[in-house]
Amino acid sequence: MNVKKVSSIATAVLFSAIVGGFFLGHVLSPDGEFTTSERRRLAQFPEISASTLQSGTFMTNFEKYSLDQFPLRDSFRSLKAFCAYNIFGQKDNNDIYETEGYLAKIEYPMKENQITGAAVKFNTILDTYLQDAEVYFAMVPDKNYFLAEKHGYLRLDYDRLQNLFFENLSPDFQVIDIFDTLEIGDYYRTDTHWDQAKLAETVDRIAEGMGFTDRLTGAYTENTVENFYGVYAGQSAIAAEPDTLTYLTSDVLDGCTVTNLETGATTVYNLDKLTDGSSMDNYDIFLDGPAALITVENPAASTDRELILFRDSFGSSIAPLFVEAYAKVTLVDLRYLSSEYLGDYVSFGDTDVLFLYSTTILNTSEMLKVK
Amino acid sequence: MVFSGIPFLYFFLPPLLGLYFLIPGKFSWGIRVKNVLLLVFSLLFYAVGEPKYIWLMLGSILSAYIFAQIIDRLEKGRGILLAVSIGISLIPLLYYKYAGFFTENINSIFGADIPVLRLSLPIGISFYTFQLVSYLADVYRRRVPAQRNPLSLALYVSFFPQLIAGPIVRYSDINEMLDHREHTLENFSAGALRFVVGLGKKILLANTLGELCDLYRSTGEKTMLFTWIYGIAICCQIYFDFSGYSDMAIGLGRIFGFHFIENFNYPYMSKGPAEFWRRWHISLGSWFRDYVYIPMGGNRVSLPRWMFNILTVWFLTGFWHGAGWTFICWGLYFAFFLVLEKFAKPVIDKIPVVLQRIGTLFIVMISFMLFDAATMADFVRNVGNLFNFANLAGAETLYYLRSYAVLLVMALIGCTDYPKRAVLRLAEKTGTAPVMQMLTPVFVTGMLIVCTAYLVDGSFNPFLYFRF
Incomplete structure (x- = not known):
């Protein structure tokens, strides 16, 4: 033959x-x-x-x-993914890139109308509900802030973003700058989010800005969950090493009562999420994952002050670290709860209010349900 | 359904191949049964993509079948019947493809308020209509006898490899193969190789370059460098998209024992627009030559008449590609350069070949920027950006250049015949032809797997020529 x-x-x-x-x-x-x-x-x-x-x-x-x-x-x-990176030499695959051992998703281009739109929406909330409150704003940088420019990836112009946003935000917001309290090591390698155990400096900066430093002890026990594959691990389709998920517990947090009307969760950390198959994201152990409205009541609080936290998913892991300074923390996610119904569920008054939003959400603010 | 999709590759093709090759081909009844099977699968192929228009195609085939029988038998009045039959064949194309365009322009010119039809174009109608016209014309010219078996004619028109995107196969080229064709291992193997080459061109090169073109269209940073990258990318995308699809069609035809004409012959190696069109979409160019240009007198007429013939053919060529002014301008743009080339030939011949090729590439690049433009204003703006020295490059431009550089280089090399020549020369000089031969199955396997990986990773895979 x-x-x-x-x-x-x-x-x-x-x-x-x-x-x-x-x-x-x-x-x-x-x-x-x-x-x-x-x-x-x-x-x-x-x-x-x-x-x-x-x-x-x-x-x-x-x-x-x-x-x-x-x-x-x-x-x-x-x-x-292998072919895209190694044969065709592409810098990213489906907008995900890996550098310094971190996976990140390109956030580009900057949508100025979304940035200004976010500010306008927050101003609306302020005007409608928060006339008697002390209102603060803190912006969370996404991972690209630390990685992209250094390694030649597309990134938002963060200076321009901040200028544009704060120019349009009402001066009644007291701005707390937390950019310099963070570094890339404070974020998970495979996920979009930050590591709760590495937020001490950020919490201190916010506490200082809001005046509750003296009500924080910072005494926590670190607990870990191995083999945490963040959202980018799956999206990137490359063989990424898993992270170790860390969550901080204390007697105060253990004694808190959590109310989540959607899921019925009652604890700050819902560890059932790791095993019961109800979630595909281990980050959901923090305050039961995405939710429109959650309250955390702290019977051990040394004050009757309350905090209303308007937040995105970054807020889930940092909120527990504010709890010991307040009698009650209410977390509102405007992606899931329309602002017109806020008055039905949240009591506004002489409370502290913090808006904590990542640059990613600000650049896609159309998803915030504010009317 | 498109060839470069999971449903075709892994749901349509395997059962068809299995059934087709179970039927013995050595006997005449075997070929007939195979033809019926191909016809059934071809209609299924069409129906899953365009169920409501399958009757339109079948009606057109039936009409052509009846008229061809009569034309073939008549001695007198055949010309009138030919005109009537071609007119009937063209009606669906004119209605579905051009009615909206005409009413819009009539409204615009005369201030009328005729309701504009927004019809979805039946898949493949431009291709199968031209096949039917060529069949009727060839029967009229007695180049071929009318096909007595309606199923054979239906298979010729609806045969799925060439149904939706060509090549525009002439009946005279395959009428013998409908009844007598060989099914050999060599044919199957060569067809499979050709098919995966086309699949790779489409999925790995055209689709990825399409992403780069999309990035340019959506960016606010239309720098001079990015516009040049876009210009090169759109040329490569259209070439690999269309020639890849032709390769897949030719390969599939070969698997089933049919030999279709080549549709592309390294067009970007051309030294002028005329040569480009002898190498680009050959089946369309030759169709217009044989059924429009030459019947009009071709170039054996007076100069004004020749100019008219050229303008008519290129107007129609542009209009065939799409019912829009950008497409008409695209056709006339080539008419201009073809006439210019004809008159300036003595001067052009003195230009170094490399410069002739670069000049041709530039003309073609501008033409595809026009082809791709949503509006004439977009086109003018993009061409202006090619020479906007005040806005050379930005961060986005440089990022995408770095990210797509390897692909662009691969694409540019792939547009030439250099890789093919290099492989042949290497095999000849080193005596490694048998090794190369043995690498064929490895290549086919690897390419098929990698293309599948790209398909599985993405869910959006439109084909550019799908709606022509």
């Missing part, structure tokens, strides 16, 4: 084996429900009916299904 014939046979067999093998693999393997790497539900086999066939929606949904349920899906995504 000559070489050409052997080559032809091998080509035909391999080609047929690949297309046929994955066809059978797809058809015979059971469909998955979730993708933990991307933290979402997988598309299921679409409904077949005369109307879905006629309208073309069956085929559209079938394409999504065939992609989501493809055998060895995560391995294929990893191969794609």
Whole structure:
């Protein structure tokens, strides 16, 4: 048998084996429900009916299904990421990049209308509800602030962002600058968020600005959860080393009563999230993850002062560190609770109010439900 | 459904291949059964993408079948029947593709208020209409006899490899193959190789360069350097997108025993616009030559008439690509350079070949910037940005240049025949042809797996020529 014939046979067999093998693999393997790497539900086999066939929606949904349920899906995504980085020399894959051992997502371009829109929305909350309160604002830099410029990645112009935002924010907000209290080491390598155990300086800066330093002891016990794969670990599809998730406990926090009307959670840290399959993100142990409204009541407080924290997900892990300084902390997430209903659920008055928002949210402020 | 998608690759193709090659091909009934199977799968291929328009295509085929039978049998009045049959074949194309354009322009010119039709274009209508027209014309010219078997004619028109994006296969090129074709291991293997080469061009190069073009379109930083990057990227994207799809079509045809004409021949190696169009979308260029330009008299006419012929052909070529003024201008833009090239040939011939090639590439790049522009104003602005020395580059430009540099270099090299020549020369000089031969299955496997990885990673995979 000559070489050409052997080559032809091998080509035909391999080609047929690949297309046929994955066809059978797809058809015979059971469909998955979730993708933990991307933290979402997988598309299921679409409904077949005369109307879905006629309208073309069956085929559209079938394409999504065939992609989501493809055998060895995560391995294929990893191969794609490998090729993008190492063969085609691309700097990022699906906007995720790795540098200094950290995974980060490019946040670009800066949307000026979103930045000014955020300020306008916060001003609206101030005017509507917070006339009698002491109101503070602290901006949380995303990881790109520390990584992008140094390594040649696209980044927001953070100076311009701050200038633009604070120019439009009401002067009644007292601004607390926490940028210089943070460094890249304070963030998880594989996640967007910061590490609660490394926020002492940031908490001190905010406490100093808001005047509750004397009510903080800072006495906590560090607890860890191994093998924490943050949100970027799955999105990047590269083999990232897991982080160690840290959460701080104390007798005060243990004695607090948490009220989360959506989930019924009653503790500051919901460790059930690690094992009961209700969450695909271990960061959700902090105050039960994303929630419109949560209150934390501290029976051991030395004051009757209350704090209302308007926040994004960064607030979940830093809020417990404010708790010992207040009798009650109310966390409001305007992404899930529209401002027009705030008065129905939150008692405003002579309280401390802190707006704590990351630059990422400010650049996509359309998601804040403020009317 | 497109070839470069999971549903086609891993749900449509495997059962078809399995069934097709289970049917013995050595007997004449085997070929007939294979043809029926191909027809059924081709209609299924069309129906899943465009269920409501399948009857339109079948109606067009039936009409052409009946008219061809009559034209073939008649001695007199055949010309009128040809005109009527071609007119009927063109009606769906004119209605679905151009009705909106015409009403918009009539409204605009005459201040009328005719409701503008916003119709979705039936997939592949521009391609299969041209195939039907060429079939009718060839029957009229007695180049081919009318096909007696309606199923064979339906298979010729609806055969899925060339149905939605060409090449525009002539009936005269494959009528013999409909009844007599060889199914060999060599054909299957060569077809598979050609298919994955096309798949790689489409998925790895065209789609990724498409992302770069999207970045340019959406950026506020339209610097001079970024505009040049965009210009190069859009040329490469369109080339790899379309030639990749043609490769896949030719490869699939070969797997099933059909030999389709080549559609591209390294067009970016051309030394002038005329040569470019002899190498670019060959099946379309030759269709217009044989069914429009030459019947109008070609170049064997007076100078004004020749100019008119050229303008007509290139107006229609642009208009075929899309119902919009940018497409018409795109066609006429080439007409201008073809005429210029014709008259200035003595001068052009004195220019060094390398400069002729660079000049051609520049003309083509500008043409594809026009092709890609949403409006003429966008096009003018983008061309202006090519020479905006006051705004050379910015952070975004440099980032994307770094991120896409390897891909751009690969794409630019891939547009030439240098890699092919290098491999052949290496095999010849070192006597490694057998090794190269044995690497073919490795290449096919690797490319298929990597392309699958890219498909699985992304869920959005539009095909540029899908709606033509």
